[in-house]
Amino acid sequence: MNAPSGHRKPAGLASVEHLYDFDDIIDTRSPAEFALDHVPGAINCPALDDAQRAEIGTLYKQVSPFVARRRGAALVAINIGRHLLERFQDKGPDWRPLIYCWRGGKRSGAFVTVFRQIGWDAHQLEGGYKAYRREALARLATLPARLDFRVLSGPTGSAKSRVLEALAASGEQVLDLEALAAHKGSVLGRQPGLEQPPQKLFESRLLHALERLDPQRPVYAEAESRRIGLITVPEPLIERLRAAACIRIDASPEARTEFLLRDYDYMTRDADGLIERLERLIELRGRETVGAWCALAREGRWPALVSALLAQHYDPLYRRSQNGNYQGHRDAPTVTADTLDDAGIARLAQRIAALERTT
Template sequence: MKLPRVVPSAEALPDLDQYSAIIDVRSQAEFAEDHIPGAINCPVLDNDERARVGTLYKQVSPFEAKKVGAALVAHNIARHIETQFLGHPKQWHPLIYCWRGGNRSGAMALVLSQIGWKADLVEGGYKAYRREVIEAMAPLSGRLRFIVLCGPTGSGKTRLLGALADAGAQVLDLEELAAHRGSVLGAHPHASQPSQKMFESRLWDALRRFDPARPVFVEAESKRVGRVHVPDPLMEAIRAGQCLRVETPMQVRVTLLLEEYQHFLADTTQLAEQLAYLAPLHGNKTIAQWLSLVEAGQAGQFVEAMLRSHYDPTYTRSMTRNFPAYGDALSVSITDAGQETFAAAAQGLHGGRQDIG
């Protein structure tokens, strides 16, 4: 009988790219909370089935639960083979895992191995993977040199990061990974934020791929990005990095923010809900004045008022407190909102024409 190979997580995780597929056989809810980056979800017990088997286990007996569970697992494995795996060649090499690397993943891996595919099983399952993510965050962060893009809200830091990535630089985009722009108006209009565990998985996957011999560009962020937070070892490594100040005229900043926050400016109800969080800082009268500017079609004046009254003072205090190298930062100038300007700045930084990195 051909058996699946049980691979220690420390061996499997550094070489994830060698596998033809990474298969998470846990339920949809477990998968949605977090999973190994790049994995596909092929539940051998779906959400309702898992609850049903668990209830039988507790209220009737483990034996009755295992009988029902085995029938459901067999049915689901067959369905996955028929709908997803039949077209794969004999050389197909999947990596399979469940919660602890036990019955659910073992069943799937055994069937696939019997067919003739080389199926590997993660020893310890998701729990072992999660432990690796937590333990690896400090060494992965500590081996990298970060160049931190600093500059007040609207200065174009995120666009410059994108231009740097296009130019071939190594970029860690925390806001993209967190699906949030990091401010009171930072919620993404078309995507919900990941769980904290999923955010850490995305960070782990990005950090492990960077070349330590080359700098990594990152935007200066607070520890919290929306409802998720940057792990302490990574935050400490970023704050110890070299700072680069992005200098952008106020009118250009307003233009950039008007483009980025169109969804809020088009929905004053949603905007009012978010601005209400600032009422304890600025008072209801000021919030009402800001909203009246938007309602009167004066969105540019609203953006500038928020920048001068809220974002800029807050940002200056945060940078001075959290980034020791901020006072010695070199600068890069963004003179307009055109993509060519950001591309030229990125080429200058990545190409070595600036004395940085």
């Protein structure tokens, strides 16, 4: 979103194309609006907080627009003053912020007016967040097709996400969808202490990640389903991944079991929570099978439980999903791993990167 706009904008007004040409991006919407989605890198300086916004909306509907505007103007003025004192007292005369609200209206306009009076070259985002969102969706529809993906496939427990991390650490380009979605991608994939972002915020973070990738270099990603927890991967990206070249990781069930026991160690500390999640699979795997898994969890027989889950649930799902959805999976080059400890994962990443240099 940084290509030339092709025409000049009035002073104090900037288009989405120039989103990242400024020193800071300020989102003046309420905290609740900001939490649902925002321009990556923006800071939230509400013109009205959530309670104040609700109050003004009520006044507008139940009393009169004039009374609502009069009260709203007073609150906005107070809030702008507070933000100036608390957040911007260190800004010098050359500071250039970009400011937006929902539609590029009164909230961001009030900030721009005050900031320009101070002497800052403040600009208002033309069309506000809605213009940004339209452009984000348009970019998400076209950008994946320009990137050259290499998709890591392999059954659950093959350490694909950790291999991506190792590839990134060695300087390779990586798109880690599970990290962006804050979820490991299965019924047991919710991570402690992490909440998944709202769908729109995930898409903003995804676009920001995609825009930083070089189309002239390969991008490594993991073979994913359309859904990662509660998040849906945009259709243009999932279709591009499914048509991309694959690299298959082959590790023994024993190595995968040992890896999963380390990577999901937090689950062994909450057997009741794990059992609750396992019971969601009764419809798919049957009460008897799931009951046996739950018994292993209650008894703390973790290696036996992981082995059973791989053999009876995850591996059958993997075979159906990869063979049916990823065109390059069947003929993909295979990289084997004897162990999936830190050293083994580092070796896998080196071998995968080496494949690119030999093709």
